Amino acid sequence: MADPRSYREIITKAVCGKGRKFSEATHHIRPTERPSSILGCWIINHTYSAKKRGDTIEVSGTYDINVWYSYGNNTKTEVATQTVSYTDIVPLTMKDENVISEELDVVAKAVQQPNTLEAVISENGHSVDVQVEREFVVECIGETKVAVAVNPDGVIEEYPLDAISGDLSDDDYEQIDPNFLQEEVDKS
Numbered sequence: 001m002a003d004p005r006s007y008r009e010i011i012t013k014a015v016c017g018k019g020r021k022f023s024e025a026t027h028h029i030r031p032t033e034r035p036s037s038i039l040g041c042w043i044i045n046h047t048y049s050a051k052k053r054g055d056t057i058e059v060s061g062t063y064d065i066n067v068w069y070s071y072g073n074n075t076k077t078e079v080a081t082q083t084v085s086y087t088d089i090v091p092l093t094m095k096d097e098n099v100i101s102e103e104l105d106v107v108a109k110a111v112q113q114p115n116t117l118e119a120v121i122s123e124n125g126h127s128v129d130v131q132v133e134r135e136f137v138v139e140c141i142g143e144t145k146v147a148v149a150v151n152p153d154g155v156i157e158e159y160p161l162d163a164i165s166g167d168l169s170d171d172d173y174e175q176i177d178p179n180f181l182q183e184e185v186d187k188s
Contacts, residue, residue, distance in 0.1 A: 006097040007147045016096040016104065017140035019057060022112070022133070023088050029128045031080035033071035040068040041119035041130055045083075050090075050138060056092045057106055057138040063114045067128050067170035080128070090138045111135050 048061025062085045070077050090108075112135035119130045 001017075006150050006152060008150050009145050010148055011100065011124075011143055011145055013105075013141055014096070014144050014146070015139050016099045016142045016144055017057075017092040017138075018094040019090040019092045019138045020111075020136070020154040021059075021088055021090040021138075022135040023086075024117070024131065024133050024145075025086060027065055027082070027084050027130045027132060028122065029065055029067050029080050029082045029130055030126065031067065031069055031071070031078065031128065033076075033078060034126055035069040035071055035121050035128060036074045037070050038067065038119045038128060039070055039077060040119065041116045041128075042066050043114045043116060043132065046110070046114050048108065048110065048136075050105050050106045050136075052104055052140060053089075055092055055095070057092065057140070057173065059090060059108050059136050059138070060089045061086055065095060065116075065130055065132070067119055067130065069128065088134070090136055092138075092140065096144055098144050100145060106130045106138065106140055108136050108138045111137050125169045129170075 019087045043063050043065055046061060046063040048059055050057050050059045052058075062083055064081055064083050068077060069078045069080065110134060114132050117131040117135075118134055119128055122129050
């Protein structure tokens with residue numbers, strides 16, 4: 001068993017919880033005119049925030065869906081825009097039980113911004129069904145206690161800088177085979 005004096009407890013901020021969630025949703029956009037065909041669909045103005053709720057992180061946000069469509073038997077076009085909101089509940093799959101404070105910083109990152117998978121005219125013919133995907137990773141950052149090994153001999157001398165060299169000598173260059181890559185290509 002190690003001497004307890006050879007360890008020191010340090011209080012530091014660290015990632016105390018992590019989670020990831022992929023979501024798909026279908027939104028129903030109602031254009032002013034009855035669409036004949038869908039010419040394009042894109043998502044802009046995505047904003048979101050995150051907060052801790054129990055053992056999960058709640059990510060709430062909004063984005064604008066723009067559907068470019070034709071109407072009047074494909075004789076005219078228009079863009080229908082609708083702002084939609086969402087809430088994703090992200091479970092924390094990694095949790096540090098040694099957190100010592102109730103105050104946690106929550107960081108959420110959209111690793112997959114909301115993206116249109118498909119936009120089709122609905123069966124009733126009056127609206128457009130837009131299928132969207134998005135994905136978030138979240139982290140909780142809080143104060144925790146870590147044990148650090150302490151060297152009883154004190155500080156170890158740093159490796160001498162003069163022993164580290166990034167320079168190549170002329171002899172080093174002579175050892176380089178300039179045909180190495182060509183030999184590998186010839187083998188395949």
